[in-house]
Amino acid sequence: MADSHRDEGVSALVDGRYDRAGDLYSQAAYAELAECEGKGRDTFDTEGRGWVGYALDALVVAAVAYRVAGATDRARNRALQGALVAVDQRDNVRSGVLAAACEEFVGDFRVVAGKTEAAAEAYDRAAAAYERADPDDPLEWSTAPLLHAAADTISHLSRNTSAAVTWDDLHGPAPSRVEYLTHRAGFRKRRMPAILRAVDEAGRLHPPRGTTEHNSDDWVCPDCRTNEVNWIGGEVVCLDCSTRMERP
Numbered sequence: 181m182a183d184s185h186r187d188e189g190v191s192a193l194v195d196g197r198y199d200r201a202g203d204l205y206s207q208a209a210y211a212e213l214a215e216c217e218g219k220g221r222d223t224f225d226t227e228g229r230g231w232v233g234y235a236l237d238a239l240v241v242a243a244v245a246y247r248v249a250g251a252t253d254r255a256r257n258r259a260l261q262g263a264l265v266a267v268d269q270r271d272n273v274r275s276g277v278l279a280a281a282c283e284e285f286v287g288d289f290r291v292v293a294g295k296t297e298a299a300a301e302a303y304d305r306a307a308a309a310y311e312r313a314d315p316d317d318p319l320e321w322s323t324a325p326l327l328h329a330a331a332d333t334i335s336h337l338s339r340n341t342s343a344a345v346t347w348d349d350l351h352g353p354a355p356s357r358v359e360y361l362t363h364r365a366g367f368r369k370r371r372m373p374a375i376l377r378a379v380d381e382a383g384r385l386h387p388p389r390g391t392t393e394h395n396s397d398d399w400v401c402p403d404c405r406t407n408e409v410n411w412i413g414g415e416v417v418c419l420d421c422s423t424r425m426e427r428p
């Protein structure tokens with residue numbers, strides 16, 4: 181079950197209240213970092229597999245939401261906060277594959293802060309760190325919370341834009357080889373700036389994809405008239421345009 185700040189953040193995205201969404205996703209991140217969500221996820225547990233990824237994801241989404249709202253200073257502030265958390269995790273808490281994944285987040289935060297060159301350097305460090313870690317089971321590692329959260333981030337930001345990203349796009353075709361992970365970093369380096377541009381141009385950040393239903397008999401979009409449903413954060417919205425669905 182999603183936490184309440186995040187759920188409320190989803191509703192704010194649906195309503196196009198991006199300032200509010202930035203606040204709520206910030207609070208979701210802070211609550212997660214402070215272990216206030218009651219899930220027993222210790223931010224500084226060096227043995228864990230990186231639940232902190234969901235806080236980092238929330239900070240990226242917060243920063244982008246503020247950016248769409250035109251709150252440029254707050255967007256930069258959240259991006260800087262997020263990068264500081266990710267760097268601390270990389271240097272003092274995580275190691276190996278998980279430290280590499282922290283660099284992916286550092287790259288994302290740099291992109292959102294408008295530091296494209298520093299972002300590219302972070303993504304390059306991520307790829308190099310994955311190669312050094314060279315895990316036996318890259319596919320299994322890709323589902324660790326830290327890596328899964330980072331995959332969620334890029335797929336969320338790119339939703340319903342011309343630069344939409346799937347899990348397979350991000351990981352490439354070779355799940356048994358380290359390229360499965362290094363591909364993530366190279367892909368992000370190439371695509372994150374374009375995704376941010378697409379969001380800027382649309383002036384819109386959609387809610388994330390949750391549980392979906394195709395050709396629903398029970399719901400129809402009052403805007404584009406499709407019956408493709410996205411259940412997310414307690415909302416029932418159109419998969420294509422994120423308008424709240426209605427009964428037919």
Ligand SMILES: [Zn+2]
Pocket residue numbers: 401402403404405406418419420421422423
């Ligand atoms: Zn629609």
